[in-house]
Every structure is written in C-alpha cells, then in structure tokens.
Amino acid sequence: xxxxxxxxxxxxxxxxxxxxxxxxxxxxxxxxxxxxxxxxxxxxxxxxxxxxxxxxxxxxxxxxxxxxxxxxxxxxxxxxxxxxxxxxxxxxxxxxxxxxxxxxxxxxxx
Amino acid sequence: xxxxxxxxxxxxxxxxxxxxxxxxxxxxxxxxxxxxxxxxxxxxxxxxxxxxxxxxxxxxxxxxxxxxxxxxxxxxxxxxxxxxxxxxxxxxxxxxxxxxxxxxxxxxxxxxxxx
Numbered sequence: 001x002x003x004x005x006x007x008x009x010x011x012x013x014x015x016x017x018x019x020x021x022x023x024x025x026x027x028x029x030x031x032x033x034x035x036x037x038x039x040x041x042x043x044x045x046x047x048x049x050x051x052x053x054x055x056x057x058x059x060x061x062x063x064x065x066x067x068x069x070x071x072x073x074x075x076x077x078x079x080x081x082x083x084x085x086x087x088x089x090x091x092x093x094x095x096x097x098x099x100x101x102x103x104x105x106x107x108x109x110x
Numbered sequence: 111x112x113x114x115x116x117x118x119x120x121x122x123x124x125x126x127x128x129x130x131x132x133x134x135x136x137x138x139x140x141x142x143x144x145x146x147x148x149x150x151x152x153x154x155x156x157x158x159x160x161x162x163x164x165x166x167x168x169x170x171x172x173x174x175x176x177x178x179x180x181x182x183x184x185x186x187x188x189x190x191x192x193x194x195x196x197x198x199x200x201x202x203x204x205x206x207x208x209x210x211x212x213x214x215x216x217x218x219x220x221x222x223x224x225x
Contacts, residue, residue: 036216043114044201044216089153096160097143097169098203098214100153 002027002094006101009087013080013108021075021104023064023090032093033057033066033073036100039086047075047088080108112136114217116202122223123192131187131220135204142185143205143214144177148198156200159185160207192224 007022025033035047035057048057053068062077073090085108090101115134123129135142144156155169159179170176174192179185189196199221203214 034213043218044203046213046215049213096141097155097158097166098145098153099155102152 002031002092002099004090004092004099004101006088006090006104009103009105011104011106013106015082015108015110016079017108019075019077019080019084019106021088021090021106023073023075023101025071025073025090025092027071027092027094030068033064034091034093034098035062035064035073035075036089036091037086038089038103044089080106082108082110084108114202114204114215116200116217116220118220119218120221120223122225124225125194126191128188128190129192129222131189131200131222133185133187133202133217135183135185135202136215139204139206139215140182141205141207141212141214142179143203144185144187145201145203146198147201147219151198153201156187189222192222194224197222197224 003026005024032051034049036044037047038044048059050057050066053066056065064073064075087103087105089103091098117132140161142159147153157177158166174190177187199219201219202217205212205214
C-alpha cells in the first residue's frame with residue numbers, strides 16, 4: 001500500500017541554519033504531496049503542497065519539490081528561525097485520505 | 111471564518127466506559143475525516159464521510175469504534191468499552207470535496223486518556 005517515510009528526529013539547529021527534512025514515498029499513480037506543520041499546543045496546519053511531478057510548493061520560506069524519479073518531497077528552508085520549532089509531517093493524498101509520515105521534530109536554538 | 115472545532119479538548123475516562131467525541135467542520139465543507147495521533151502509531155486515518163454517500167470505515171481499528179455524521183455537518187466519533195490503547199489525540203478534518211488535491215483543514219483535536 002501507499003506509504004511515507006521521513007527522517008527521524010529530533011533535528012536541532014541554530015538560528016539561521018539551513019534545514020532539510022527528507023521525505024520519500026511509495027504510491028501507485030501520482031499522488032499529491034503535502035507538508036503539514038504542528039506548532040506546540042496547536043493543530044495541524046498545511047505548510048505547502050505539490051500536485052504533480054516537478055511542482056515546487058513554497059510557503060513562509062519553506063520549499064519542497066515533487067521528484068517523481070526519486071519519489072521524494074524533501075522540505076528545505078534556507079535560514080530557520082526559533083519560531084519554526086515544530087513537528088513537521090510529510091503526507092501523500094491517497095484517493096481522498098492523507099497518509100502521513102511519522103513526523104520530524106525541529107528545534108531551533110537562538 | 112471559523113475553523114474546524116472539536117469537543118471536548120480533553121477527556122479522561124476509565125477503562126470500559128464509552129466516550130463520544132464531537133467535530134464541527136468548516137461550513138460548506140462536504141468531506142469530513144477522522145484521524146488518530148498516537149505515540150506508537152503516528153497519524154492514522156480512521157473514517158471518512160462525503161455528502162450522503164456511505165462512509166469509508168476502513169481505518170477503524172475495531173468494532174468498538176463507530177462514527178456518524180448528522181445532516182451532512184456535525185460528526186460524532188464513539189468509542190465503546192474504552193481500552194488503554196485507545197489513548198490518543200483524535201483529530202477531525204474537513205475539506206471542500208473528496209479529492210487528494212484538496213487541502214484538509216484540521217481541528218485542534220481531542221486528547222483522550224483512558225485510565
């Protein structure tokens with residue numbers, strides 16, 4: 001069945017460091033891909049999405065490119081801030097439901 | 111506008127008791143989903159409603175779990191004879207339509223603790 005694998009956390013970075021969180025998927029067909037973020041004490045929010053191969057989703061300085069050849073959707077940000085500390089979930093749209101990765105906790109230190 | 115709301119925010123219950131969790135989706139959203147977030151299992155799909163169609167219950171972990179959606183809006187997830195392994199955060203989401211392209215908007219969740 002469809003599945004998502006993302007890198008284990010926690011990831012600890014200093015402010016202004018470069019961030020990469022790896023995400024790979026297994027799916028039949030061409031699913032939509034998403035990154036959701038969960039800030040401390042808050043609900044899940046959509047961060048960005050891509051609906052077809054080579055699409056780049058971007059939001060709040062974060063980017064991810066849908067790579068069909070490597071079945072990947074890695075999340076990147078050039079310069080992280082303390083306020084980016086959160087848990088990040090990669091997900092794919094499998095028909096109508098979302099299949100999530102296990103989540104990666106990011107901690108950004110001042 | 112108002113987002114997805116869920117109640118209660120926290121629920122502590124004793125093993126063997128029944129619990130009901132409520133979800134109010136965003137007005138106009140025809141699709142409604144329940145997910146469960148637990149330490150051991152991550153985020154997993156439970157059940158999906160779309161309009162008047164029969165719900166997809168394929169993610170429900172046992173027959174102790176059931177859900178209904180009245181009038182195409184509010185949904186209730188019921189867990190009968192709760193067990194300790196049911197302890198988790200139960201998340202509700204809604205979207206404009208059933209499509210893998212459509213963003214699902216999540217509620218804040220109900221944290222269930224079974225003692």
